[in-house]
Structure formats: C-alpha cells, structure tokens
Amino acid sequence: MTSGRKFCTECGGLLVPDTRFCGHCGCPVEGQHPASSPAVLHYPVPQGAATTGGPERIIGIVPFLEQGLLSGIHYTLLVTPQRLIFCTWNACMDEAMSEADDEVMLESCEIAETVDEIAHFRAKDWTTGPWQRYLSMPIESIAAGAPGSITIPMDAISLVDIVVKTRTSTQDNLFIEEGGRRHTFDLMYSQGPFLFKLLQPILGGKIRIADQLHKRRGLDRLLTGQEYK
Numbered sequence: 001m002t003s004g005r006k007f008c009t010e011c012g013g014l015l016v017p018d019t020r021f022c023g024h025c026g027c028p029v030e031g032q033h034p035a036s037s038p039a040v041l042h043y044p045v046p047q048g049a050a051t052t053g054g055p056e057r058i059i060g061i062v063p064f065l066e067q068g069l070l071s072g073i074h075y076t077l078l079v080t081p082q083r084l085i086f087c088t089w090n091a092c093m094d095e096a097m098s099e100a101d102d103e104v105m106l107e108s109c110e111i112a113e114t115v116d117e118i119a120h121f122r123a124k125d126w127t128t129g130p131w132q133r134y135l136s137m138p139i140e141s142i143a144a145g146a147p148g149s150i151t152i153p154m155d156a157i158s159l160v161d162i163v164v165k166t167r168t169s170t171q172d173n174l175f176i177e178e179g180g181r182r183h184t185f186d187l188m189y190s191q192g193p194f195l196f197k198l199l200q201p202i203l204g205g206k207i208r209i210a211d212q213l214h215k216r217r218g219l220d221r222l223l224t225g226q227e228y229k
Contacts, residue, residue, distance in 0.1 A: 056080050056139050060198035063131040064101060064188040065174070073148065074101075075185065076131045078139075079198050084157075084176075085143050086150040086185070087134070096130035104189055108170065117170055121190035152178050160199060160207040164192040173212075 062077040065086065074097070078085040091098045111117040134142055143149040159177040172192030176183040187195060196209045 056082050058135055061131050062191055062195050066186045078134055083154055084152045087142055088146045088148040100129050115167055118190045121170055122193055162192045162196050162209040163212050165212050
C-alpha cells in the first residue's frame, strides 16, 4: 500500500503535489510540464554562470529571517542570480506573513526535542506560503515597496558564512561580507542548509557552511556550556 507521496529523483526530497520543480534542489519534476506562461521558475544557476545579463528572475525564496534582539526586523530573502533582496515585512500589518509565522511556531511547539525540531525544519518544504506572492511582482518594485529592505549584488559579495545549529536551537546565522561591510541575519527555523543549496551554485567558494559547535572559542564556549564534538 502506497502513501501517494512523491520524491525528487535527483535529491530525494519530498515533493509538493502538482509542483513542477523540486523545492529542495530546483530540478524539474518528472511527468510535470511547465505552464504556458509561468511568472518565474525555480531552478539553480549552474556554478560559474554569469551573474549579469538576461532577464532577472527569482530562483529561490527564504522566509523568516530577522535582525535585532528585542525589536526584531523581519525579512523574506529573495535570491536572484544577480543579487540578494532582503525584503522587510511588518508583523503588525502583514496578516498573511504573521499568520504563517504563527503556524510555523506552532509546529515548533509541538515537537518535544530540539534535535527533532531541527530535523523537521530542515526537511520542510518552503516553496509554499504567502512569500510566494513575490513571484508575481516586478522585481524592481519589491524592495521599493518595502522600506528598510536590503539589496546586496552578488558581484559585491566577498564571503558568505552560514553557521548552523545542530543541537540547541533552530536559529541559524547568516554573515555576509560585502566590500567593507558585514551583514548579520538570523535564519529562523533551521533554514541554513536550504539557503546554502540555493547560493552555492552561484557563489561557489565564496560561501561556507559550518556547525556552530566548531565555531565556538574561549569564553563564548564556557558561557554557553557547549563542548566540542
């Protein structure tokens, strides 16, 4: 007896019913054909491909990034071959995103162990949700319509570090070096590996991903009580 669930033949990820592209690796789904006029397609850019020229398109969306400890700024990250667009959203005004955030938080609360929670979110399909609305918007108008949004050209990035949590938290960290500036974001819900898969084909050796436990040194290690593996 089969469950009826389908998995990507390329990466093995669980597929959303009737989806045309895998939400994990971006490969086309066998037996599904693109509609006659899709707004934007999800597929990874081959490593070494030019980051300029041709029509700009969104190749991936990462919801639920934050900055700040007390009054956190909420972002949705849009990835194109040319740039990263950290689009702000207001929890008090954006009902759809706020409700989606509450639903994901509820998922988190229903899982007892942190390690199981991390595994749950790493396997989660992020290709459905109110953040998909950006696919039908002109790219140039997205950041302009969201005050406080941050745009980082791919060509200006010298290094991206993604630090993932393996035991203690579902909050991964994202560090971006752009010229002389350093941007820091929190990737909520263990989305670090998901973002790495989107960016690695574009950035190549400019992006790294590491376990947090191997990043800790000295006093930081003592204060957290975490030991190296």
